[in-house]
Amino acid sequence: MTGTGQRLQMGLSHIDTHWVAPYHLRKQSRLRAFQPCGPVQLCFPLGDFLNHNNPSARTPDSNFLAPPSADKLIEMHRALLRVRMTEETLARRYPEQEMRTPTHFGSGQEGVSVGVCSALGEGDMVYTHHRSHNAYVARGGSVYELAAELYGRADGCSLGRGGSVHLTARDKGFMVSSAILAETVATAVGTALAFAMDGASKVAVCFFGEGTLDEGAFYEAINFAAVRKLPVVFACENNLYATESPLSVRQAEGSDLCERVRAFKITSERLDGNDVAAVYDAALCAVEQARSGGGPVFLECMTYRWREHVGPLLDHDAGRTYRSKAEFDAWLARDPVVRSAARLVEQGLATAAEVEAWAADTKAEIEATVERARQAAWPQAETLFNNA
């Protein structure tokens, strides 16, 4: 097993002795330090990619319009740990063959859901698609109910009826995840419509991957949101691949998703999805624009999926070569949790020891929770027709 694999398997990738290195490199230029290469279009530094046709690019901390407070940075780091440890634990136990539902892990993409959800208020409503766990946990969904759902137990958030792709935590402001691309983009617009009709000062958010921009219904939904200036934020996790297909299969050369969405008269911005503070900053501005009647906002958050499209393995461990190891390693070095930890230490908001302790505590808590879920009761056969 590779060193990378070892770090991920331990679930403590951010606290091995190498975490200091990314921080030092970041001091030079956090965006230029790591170059993705491999059989993808992106063969230039991330900074260029972000700044390309992106008038409102804001990259160094000093450029933030809504810089997060110290408390917010710490809160977000704790949330990142929660999301990270949930996926690490579930992925580690998935091969035990007791979680029998197709599961699309979000490892590596935590910065986007934590950054956006940290900018939301209590009445706001989140939707997402099949890679659902990150947004569910970031929004405050119960990890116990998530794990129980994967185990198919009666305590599952969807009572064992929905599986990983059909989660709900409605009372926490996470309405549903769904398994068909673009479905919840439309429902988020519908919830925003209801909010606007009622004059409620609430916002709907939908998370989706860049593959969702292949679907026609996506454009139907965003168009309607733009025509009616609805309070909705479209949070795109662009991880460069839809299942195993790269961008080049699905988008004409030179395509720019922000430009595409801007054609619908929607404010659009591309950002580093693995910098939780940058995501938070952009999300807060987006949510405020939407909430105040300024219309919908599209955030294209560049990020990377560590694991295979569906399942717990790393692609190169599973023998797949559609993504190069070099590209994978470059993105691994942009780990959003590591970068968040580095920022906390750099700004004197936490010591390395504290950060390590939070991580260890979170890991222990999540592991115990998942095991508790595994012991929970099965749904009774007589309940098959409940809610049918």
Add this chain to the structure above:
Amino acid sequence: MRTLSYAEAISEGTVQAMDRDPAVFIAGIAVDYPSGIFGTTTEPFRKFGKARVFDTPAMENALTGIAIGAAAVGKRPVIVHPRNDFMFLAFDQLINLAAKWKYMYGGRAGTVPIVVRAVVGRGWGQGATHSQSLQAPLAHFPGLTVLMPTSPHDAKGLMMAALQHDGPVVILEHRSLFGLRGEVPEAPFTVTIGKADVVRAGTDLTVVSTSFMTVEALRAAEELAKDGVSLEVIDLRSIRPLDEITILDSIKKTGRLIVTDTSWEMCGVVSEVAALAAEKAFHSLKAPVRRIALPNCPAPVSQALEEVFYPKASTIAKAALVMLGRTSSSLGEIDRVDDFKGPY
């Protein structure tokens, strides 16, 4: 009691529901036009304005998703499709999300009380993609309620019931019914979802019919009565849930069954009811069940072909006579003349 047209009845039921429940709104292409979907949304728009009755882009898929998202947070949206045929674009949202919402989220994400109205076109060369009647594919899926009111009374009562129902409802309205007049109570009222209506009591043979075919069946029954044949006609009005008990009781009484519907045989409503009879009323049947449905081809446009495409009152009457072993009758020209002047 005063009479209303089918269109007026839908309109009145809608307005009364919107009066009582501020959560109801109507969205769809042309709902705010003066024509108001054959006159069914004109009055709602006049009374409630564009805040609650509004035009939309052509976006059947996402519009349905939008209705779901609004319903999930407490609204009661009505979407209108001027033709059933446009609804295929909406099937993902309607069937994968709306119909399954309550079940697959364990009841923990609430319900999505949306009402989808869709018009069944017919005649004047509507053709293959402007005349379909989608009750069969829709009724196939658990979680969806599918209604087909025939009378103005039921058009109002089922509309009001749908707007109080705790889940997604599709209402299919046959264009040929919009001018039909009938007695309709003035006060708000509901018709129970899932109950068929014995619109004509009889003893010799049961005809189970849907929507406009109920009108044809009643015309056949009236003519056959002159020959001493007594048909019992059951208007289904609710396709899913299906009122099995009323159907089976009738078969037990008459022993003979004709089923007729506005769509095709294959996997259709006529086949569903025939299977029900075979499974649960086998020993009451004196003759095989007869299905009268559209012929196995898409709807043609040419007037000459439309003429032979659609089953009519005479089709039902002749089938009944054959089933009863009658070799002669005084049956004359009983079919109605289509007076629709077009174009839509």
